[in-house]
Amino acid sequence: xxxxxxxxxxxxxxxxxxxxxxxxxxxxxxxxxxxxxxxxxxxxxxxxxxxxxxxxxxxxxxxxxxxxxxxxxxxxxxxxxxxxxxxxxxxxxxxxxxxxxxxxxxxxxxxxxxxxxxxxxxxxxxxxxxxxxxxxxxxxxxxxxxxxxxxxxxxxxxxxxxxxxxxxxxxxxxxxxxxxxx
Amino acid sequence: xxxxxxxxxxxxxxxxxxxxxxxxxxxxxxxxxxxxxxxxxxxxxxxxxxxxxxxxxxxxxxxxxxxxxxxxxxxxxxxxxxxxxxxxxxxxxxxxxxxxxxxxxxxxxxxxxxxxxxxxxxxxxxxxxxxxxxxxxxxxxxxxxxxxxxxxxxxxxxxxxxxxxxxxxxxxxxxxxxxxxx
DNA sequence: GCGGTTCGTTCATTTTATCGAACGATGTTC
DNA sequence: GAACATCGTTCGATAAAATGAACGAACCGC
Numbered sequence: 001x002x003x004x005x006x007x008x009x010x011x012x013x014x015x016x017x018x019x020x021x022x023x024x025x026x027x028x029x030x031x032x033x034x035x036x037x038x039x040x041x042x043x044x045x046x047x048x049x050x051x052x053x054x055x056x057x058x059x060x061x062x063x064x065x066x067x068x069x070x071x072x073x074x075x076x077x078x079x080x081x082x083x084x085x086x087x088x089x090x091x092x093x094x095x096x097x098x099x100x101x102x103x104x105x106x107x108x109x110x111x112x113x114x115x116x117x118x119x120x121x122x123x124x125x126x127x128x129x130x131x132x133x134x135x136x137x138x139x140x141x142x143x144x145x146x147x148x149x150x151x152x153x154x155x156x157x158x159x160x161x162x163x164x165x166x167x168x169x170x171x172x173x174x175x176x177x178x179x180x181x182x
Numbered sequence: 183x184x185x186x187x188x189x190x191x192x193x194x195x196x197x198x199x200x201x202x203x204x205x206x207x208x209x210x211x212x213x214x215x216x217x218x219x220x221x222x223x224x225x226x227x228x229x230x231x232x233x234x235x236x237x238x239x240x241x242x243x244x245x246x247x248x249x250x251x252x253x254x255x256x257x258x259x260x261x262x263x264x265x266x267x268x269x270x271x272x273x274x275x276x277x278x279x280x281x282x283x284x285x286x287x288x289x290x291x292x293x294x295x296x297x298x299x300x301x302x303x304x305x306x307x308x309x310x311x312x313x314x315x316x317x318x319x320x321x322x323x324x325x326x327x328x329x330x331x332x333x334x335x336x337x338x339x340x341x342x343x344x345x346x347x348x349x350x351x352x353x354x355x356x357x358x359x360x361x362x363x364x
Numbered sequence: 365g366c367g368g369t370t371c372g373t374t375c376a377t378t379t380t381a382t383c384g385a386a387c388g389a390t391g392t393t394c
Numbered sequence: 395g396a397a398c399a400t401c402g403t404t405c406g407a408t409a410a411a412a413t414g415a416a417c418g419a420a421c422c423g424c
Contacts, residue, residue, distance in 0.1 A: 003233075004230065021401065023402075033402075044381075044382095047230075048186065048228055048230075048233065049227050050381085051185075062248055134317075134334055134357070173334055203370075216375090217412055220411085228411080229411075
């Protein structure tokens with residue numbers, strides 16, 4: 001896929017997600033409608049400043065214009081997943097997520113205690129969370145799709161909706177990667 | 183910082199890291215020396231295709247040209263770090279890493295067993311690994327900078343050099359995020 | 365000291381991305 | 395159903411980015 005095509009799809013995708021018309025986005029970004037029209041039809045080769053203006057007008061990070069991914073909940077149990085790099089005795093690894101470079105990510109360690117469930121408000125659109133349980137048991141996930149996780153379990157879910165953290169044991173520890181588009 | 187400046191710094195940085203002269207990179211990328219010269223001096227506004235060619239010639243991912251970060255080992259013990267979002271009882275979180283969107287990332291769960299240390303070969307330049315211990319104790323890190331980690335400990339280190347995984351207990355579990363530029 | 369190479373910069377030319385206006389199509393209002 | 399608004403596209407003019415050749419500087423071997 002050529003850079004031009006990627007840009008074309010990305011702009012169209014992000015624009016429709018933002019609910020903006022081509023004309024409106026052009027106005028916001030301070031560009032000519034024709035420029036956008038050409039870019040989205042794959043007949044352009046925009047400069048950095050042009051792209052920058054578009055990203056700013058769309059209110060998304062710059063590199064967000066180079067991806068195609070779409071998120072969804074994924075659960076990988078501690079004893080599941082196909083190990084890779086099983087060549088060395090005493091070492092095995094399971095691929096949990098192959099993250100596109102688009103989003104900004106933050107890595108947290110979260111500690112929960114029993115009897116104090118927490119409902120986190122929806123984050124910005126496009127946010128995804130990756131959780132790996134370190135200790136204890138925890139019930140985690142978006143409303144209607146929570147999962148009960150044991151140590152080593154991995155759960156990825158969209159976090160642009162209300163979601164839930166709850167310890168099922170006295171304490172529970174998480175490695176939490178938050179991945180969001182701005 | 184304007185996009186132009188960011189690009190300028192990034193190209194210069196990546197080029198010197200790759201050990202290429204301006205002329206050599208221009209040849210590789212199929213661009214004129216003058217173009218590169220202007221870009222690196224901040225007097226350019228390159229098109230996507232131009233940047234794409236540069237990124238390809240440098241053998242780094244496209245979005246790698248929009249960052250300023252430089253890696254180095256970071257250790258955060260389980261009981262260390264300043265909690266944020268301590269507003270809710272029963273929930274606390276510690277920011278371990280705020281990752282720039284530049285790199286591609288993969289999330290692994292790794293399991294080590296006692297008596298079978300593993301030395302991983304250097305990955306490609308710029309690769310960084312983030313490790314959080316899930317269970318057991320483990321000795322991890324690049325040669326000369328290994329750390330003994332307990333459950334909940336977080337260690338980030340450059341992985342573009344030989345590095346080390348070793349269980350200090352019968353078994354040890356890790357959440358391992360590999361962050362690399364291609 | 366003198367050819368040869370490689371470095372990064374500068375300048376005139378060519379190529380091209382962007383602009384602005386006009387266009388047909390579609391949908392809305394009175 | 396005519397007047398109007400908004401959509402996205404197309405086309406000529408213009409501003410700007412990429413080119414290629416020439417330049418001085420630094421370095422090396424002889």
